[in-house]
Each structure stands twice: as C-alpha cells, then as structure tokens.
Amino acid sequence: MGSFDTLQSFLGLSIRDLPIEPRAVGDGRGLFATVDIPPSTPLFTIPARALLNIRTLAPHYPPGLTAIQLIALHLCLYRPVGSARRSLDPLFGSYLSTLPVEFDFHPLTGRVLCTNALLPPSVASALESLHNRYLQDWHTVQEYLQTNSRQLSMKPHIRLDRSNDALEGDFLWGWLNVNTRCIYHRLKSTRSHPDNLTLCPILDFGNHTVAGPCMTPRLSDAERSNTAPIPRLGDPLTLLSPDTPTKPGEELYLTYGAHPNRTLFVEYGFVVPCTSDDSRAEVEVQDLVEPLFDTDDGAVKRKMLQDCGYWGDWTLDGSPAVSYRLITALRLLHVSLVDSNGALQRWQDTLTGLRDTISEVNEAAWKETVVEVCAALVQRANTRRSSVPGDVSILWAEELQVASRVSNMLN
Numbered sequence: 001m002g003s004f005d006t007l008q009s010f011l012g013l014s015i016r017d018l019p020i021e022p023r024a025v026g027d028g029r030g031l032f033a034t035v036d037i038p039p040s041t042p043l044f045t046i047p048a049r050a051l052l053n054i055r056t057l058a059p060h061y062p063p064g065l066t067a068i069q070l071i072a073l074h075l076c077l078y079r080p081v082g083s084a085r086r087s088l089d090p091l092f093g094s095y096l097s098t099l100p101v102e103f104d105f106h107p108l109t110g111r112v113l114c115t116n117a118l119l120p121p122s123v124a125s126a127l128e129s130l131h132n133r134y135l136q137d138w139h140t141v142q143e144y145l146q147t148n149s150r151q152l153s154m155k156p157h158i159r160l161d162r163s164n165d166a167l168e169g170d171f172l173w174g175w176l177n178v179n180t181r182c183i184y185h186r187l188k189s190t191r192s193h194p195d196n197l198t199l200c201p202i203l204d205f206g207n208h209t210v211a212g213p214c215m216t217p218r219l220s221d222a223e224r225s226n227t228a229p230i231p232r233l234g235d236p237l238t239l240l241s242p243d244t245p246t247k248p249g250e251e252l253y254l255t256y257g258a259h260p261n262r263t264l265f266v267e268y269g270f271v272v273p274c275t276s277d278d279s280r281a282e283v284e285v286q287d288l289v290e291p292l293f294d295t296d297d298g299a300v301k302r303k304m305l306q307d308c309g310y311w312g313d314w315t316l317d318g319s320p321a322v323s324y325r326l327i328t329a330l331r332l333l334h335v336s337l338v339d340s341n342g343a344l345q346r347w348q349d350t351l352t353g354l355r356d357t358i359s360e361v362n363e364a365a366w367k368e369t370v371v372e373v374c375a376a377l378v379q380r381a382n383t384r385r386s387s388v389p390g391d392v393s394i395l396w397a398e399e400l401q402v403a404s405r406v407s408n409m410l411n
C-alpha cells in the first residue's frame, strides 16, 4: 500500500515497526495485526501536529468556521489529484493521499440518493436531516470563501477558480471524510463542545465492530483533567489494542457506537447483518405514530408533547423495548381531554416521576397501539424488503425483526 509508506516521514514513525498494518478488506481497507499483540498495548502515537482538527488548521485560515466546516474545506481545497492521487497540501498532503478516492457507496452521493424512495421512511428522514446538515455547512463555507477569497487565494497550490459544481463536489468529498472518519478528541474546555473532533492518520483505517474486542484511543491529558489541552496544537493521540490478545492476521476494529443500522447506513454508508438477539437494532416510528394524533384533540396533545419535549424521536428497539418517549406520547394519546377524571394530572405526574402509570386501562391502550404499529411495520417490511438492493433489504429486515420482537413481548 504505497500511500501508507508516504506517511512515514510525515508521522515521524517507523511504520514498518508497527504491530499493525492496513490491508484491503471488502471494498475498502482495515487494520490487521502483523504480530502477537498483548491486551491493551499502545499500537502507535500520532503527534498532535499530524492530527487534522480545529487546533492544527485554525492558524492557517481566517476565523469563522466550525471544526467540521474547516476540516471539510481544507480537504476540499487539497483533494488529491491526478492518477497518482497526490495531494498538494504542504501541511497534511501525505495523509490526504491515503483518504478514500470516492464516496460513491455513501447514500448522500447522487448515485445512492436515487434509491431514496426504497428506504424505510425513518431512514429516508434521517438521510434528509444529514443532507440538510451538509447543505448548511456548504452554504456557510460558500459565504466564507467569498468573504475571504483574497486571503485564501494566496495559500500555496489551491485553485479557487473552479466551477461551483466542481468545488461543491470536492467539498462533499471532504465533508464525507469528516463524517465517516473523524473521532472524538478533546480540544476545547468543555467535553460537549462540537469542535472536539479530529481526523487521525492510520487510526482511520479502523473498521467498526458491533460487538467484541476493539481498539480504543488512550485518554488524553486534557480529557483526564477535564480541561482544554495545554499544548498549542492539542494532545497527541495514542491508540490501544483491544483488552484481549490479538493474533497475527486478525483484523483490529474500532466501535463507532452502539448504532442501529439506520445510523450506520446514513452516517457511514454501510450496514451490518441483523442477528437474532440484536439490542442495538432500532426502528423510529414517527411516520406511523404522528397520524394517530390527527384527531379532534390531537393538535392540543401535540402541542403539550412539544412543550414538554416529548414530540417525536419515538423508537422501538430489539432488546426488545418501547422507548419512554413513545410510551409517554401514547399514554397522552389515550387520555380524554374533555372528560379526563384526573387522568391528565396523572399523565403529568408520570413525567415528574410521581407516578409510574396513569391507569391499568391506559397501560393496556398504549400497548395495544404499539402492537398495531408493529403489525403495520411487519406488513410493510415484508412487502418491501424482497424488491430492494442488499443493504437496503437489511434496513427493512431490521424493522421486521424489531417489530416482531416488540409485538411478541407485548402479546
């Protein structure tokens, strides 16, 4: 893997001496052990200056962008070119040359967007949200480019005189690299700051595993002391091997989080096969539950749920379970506002934790509604899943599995 070799001098590491190496796997690459690796062994340390984030990029750009926008813009301006896929970036060029050439597997690119109509509605809606996030970033960056064009055009080797379409294509490439390859890295004084993220060479060859041993970044000094990093460019990043021994030839994984396939597909462009005891499997049921509020008192109930923050984001999962948000909404659905006999107060008491339920009748009613929602999910998934491509079929299979398990639990 030629481009991997070029990282050597950039990182100041003897890559040949590392206990891991990237190898081709599936349609991409992954990290594999080259020797026996004991549990929780430091695999490599990437110096702070070789991490691509707000701290390492901000000194080279006028202010005004978030970390995601700035990293995506930098990748856009220095996207590798030519058959050798070389990046002309004087700062991070050898790293940029190791990034994926295209994202044609990702649902945000034009090719896969055509299949949008075939997706489960909650997946299509999550994809639309991702698309809106992307568009907001692109519009901000377009304005930033106009405002700062003189300063930016003085940077080495960048061409801003491209057509808008070409520039947007490169920005989308950069943005998808950020979305699919960045990890959490403490750079700001608060843990929840959205700019706490970085691209990290070599680590970003790590594929996701749903369960089982996985590599983890070692806690940085800043994270340990819960402050912003003291060094100007932030802390270095050390990757640890899984907490079990690894044999030569085994793939080493990361975990991107306990995500359902909906999130893996929309954010990262892949899905994992469903297993029979999959607790991370999840269905979002907004499209089936929202119409249930099309009743005389539905608008009032909708407003009440919105006011207390329980409108939407209603899920069933494969553990199996019905989310508390959905139970709360359906309990209110089955309260009569005209003749509530104190039920409305009892519903409010469930929100504050004063009561567990409204009444036995109300409990039976919301459960019955969930069973009906599950029946609709099962019927829809059975009709759709056979006529769609593989990955999309797995998305429907996940809906089918979750709905069947939740329905069995309630029946």
Ligand SMILES: C[S@@+](CC[C@H](N)C(=O)[O-])C[C@H]1O[C@@H](n2cnc3c(N)ncnc32)[C@H](O)[C@@H]1O
Pocket: 026, 027, 028, 029, 030, 100, 180, 181, 204, 205, 206, 207, 208, 209, 268, 269, 270, 271, 272
């Ligand atoms: C951080 S990168 C991992 C390295 C990547 N495979 C490569 O070739 O550069 C994340 C991307 O890898 C792929 N990926 C990660 N885990 C996967 C898995 N379990 N199954 C299939 N593809 C996976 C997806 O395309 C995802 O967007």
